[in-house]
Amino acid sequence: MAMVSAASPAGGAAEPLSVSRTFAWIVFALIFGLLLSDYMSRQVLNAVFPLLKAEWSLSDTRLGSLSSVVSLMVGLLTVPLSLVADRWGRVASLKAMALLWSLATLACGFARSYEEMFAARFLIGVGEAAYGSVGIAVILSVFPAHLRSTLSGSFLAGGVFGSVLGMALGGAVAAQMGWRWSFFAMACFGLALLGTFALVVTEKRLDPERRNARRDAASRHMLQFRSLLPGLFSARSVIFAYLGNGLQLFIVGSVIAWMPSFLNREYQLPLAKASALGAAFVLLSGVGMIACGSITDRLCREQPVRKFAIAVGLSLATFALLAAGFSLPHGALQLVVLGLGIFIAAGTTGPSTAMVANVTHVSIHSTAFATLSLANNLLGMAPGPVVTGALADRFGLAAAFQLVPFVCLLAAACFAIGRRHYAQDLARLGRK
Numbered sequence: 001m002a003m004v005s006a007a008s009p010a011g012g013a014a015e016p017l018s019v020s021r022t023f024a025w026i027v028f029a030l031i032f033g034l035l036l037s038d039y040m041s042r043q044v045l046n047a048v049f050p051l052l053k054a055e056w057s058l059s060d061t062r063l064g065s066l067s068s069v070v071s072l073m074v075g076l077l078t079v080p081l082s083l084v085a086d087r088w089g090r091v092a093s094l095k096a097m098a099l100l101w102s103l104a105t106l107a108c109g110f111a112r113s114y115e116e117m118f119a120a121r122f123l124i125g126v127g128e129a130a131y132g133s134v135g136i137a138v139i140l141s142v143f144p145a146h147l148r149s150t151l152s153g154s155f156l157a158g159g160v161f162g163s164v165l166g167m168a169l170g171g172a173v174a175a176q177m178g179w180r181w182s183f184f185a186m187a188c189f190g191l192a193l194l195g196t197f198a199l200v201v202t203e204k205r206l207d208p209e210r211r212n213a214r215r216d217a218a219s220r221h222m223l224q225f226r227s228l229l230p231g232l233f234s235a236r237s238v239i240f241a242y243l244g245n246g247l248q249l250f251i252v253g254s255v256i257a258w259m260p261s262f263l264n265r266e267y268q269l270p271l272a273k274a275s276a277l278g279a280a281f282v283l284l285s286g287v288g289m290i291a292c293g294s295i296t297d298r299l300c301r302e303q304p305v306r307k308f309a310i311a312v313g314l315s316l317a318t319f320a321l322l323a324a325g326f327s328l329p330h331g332a333l334q335l336v337v338l339g340l341g342i343f344i345a346a347g348t349t350g351p352s353t354a355m356v357a358n359v360t361h362v363s364i365h366s367t368a369f370a371t372l373s374l375a376n377n378l379l380g381m382a383p384g385p386v387v388t389g390a391l392a393d394r395f396g397l398a399a400a401f402q403l404v405p406f407v408c409l410l411a412a413a414c415f416a417i418g419r420r421h422y423a424q425d426l427a428r429l430g431r432k
Contacts, residue, residue, distance in 0.1 A: 039162025064389025073125025075377025160286025171275020240418030246379030253384030293350025
């Protein structure tokens with residue numbers, strides 16, 4: 001069999017590993033499948049909001065908190081748990097994480113109160129916190145360096161597909177069998193995949209010679225964590241890229257959590273149809289993220305400073321489309337305008353990631369991306385659902401959706417400030 005090589009840490013010549021090309025793709029498929037389970041377990045809740053609200057008489061604020069707590073824990077724990085996984089063993093860490101979020105999802109199905117559901121959702125967030133960063137690290141370790149971009153893009157897209165499946169299938173199962181079975185189904189899917197992964201993938205089979213050396217190196221890196229901070233925040237432009245994209249994803253987190261409820265309440269769609277249409281909007285956001293990233297690369301090939309200008313434009317356009325869309329009368333025109341706004345809402349993610357990469361040293365890129373993820377979750381994905389829920393309790397969900405797009409103006413302001421320093425930061429680092 002043809003053997004697959006892993007890229008060296010510096011991105012230079014690769015060292016061969018005892019991994020066949022077939023096994024490498026099996027590893028990718030299983031880790032990708034668990035990523036689907038990750039996001040299915042996270043987003044299935046949004047499909048059953050109407051049922052939980054009716055059964056437990058919950059306020060929208062409490063409903064939003066059940067969604068936000070997962071993103072909050074992901075944001076807080078991504079960096080430390082990624083460092084722990086590097087020391088303990090990435091494969092073992094992936095198994096432990098998948099087991100925790102699957103059992104916690106199962107516990108959601110048995111929950112008898114808001115408090116029990118909140119505790120289970122908290123544990124889902126802990127389990128999912130570092131899965132993305134550790135999973136992609138394992139994948140890239142068994143493939144050649146020239147496939148990095150393709151594999152990374154494909155892996156990250158799994159989050160969108162998992163969200164879509166979680167919302168659509170969760171709504172369909174809940175409509176037929178009740179909301180508890182939505183969680184049971186997601187948990188069973190995750191546990192089945194975990195069993196297969198545990199049988200097929202082991203640390204020894206992936207990298208028998210360098211396992212101990214990697215753990216020793218990871219231990220040294222943990223001791224040097226404080227030395228990373230100057231590199232992560234030394235450039236003003238990178239700070240405003242963190243802030244801008246985090247704030248921009250506030251609206252994305254809000255829409256993902258509340259769009260099925262909006263369609264159910266405002267359009268009187270039954271649960272299954274509202275969940276399916278809400279999932280379609282989520283898919284649209286994922287496609288837009290890929291498209292905007294590709295267009296940005298084309299437009300900024302000769303002038304990297306345009307990345308910030310494009311991010312400003314995307315934030316302003318998102319505000320204009322969603323503010324107008326949620327103010328329109330219910331009907332086809334409103335859904336089309338909302339679709340356009342949601343299509344570009346997450347479009348700043350690609351430019352922001354590129355801007356962070358361009359103004360941080362390659363040796364700390366993993367930590368820089370984890371810092372960006374932290375900002376995305378703590379400023380955007382975590383507060384978006386709960387703040388929207390609080391506004392919905394006070395003004396109604398339709399009115400809340402008319403207010404939350406204003407956060408995009410703050411994102412645009414951050415990107416505009418970052419743009420003023422970007423060229424100087426690139427020049428200081430000797431980059432184009």
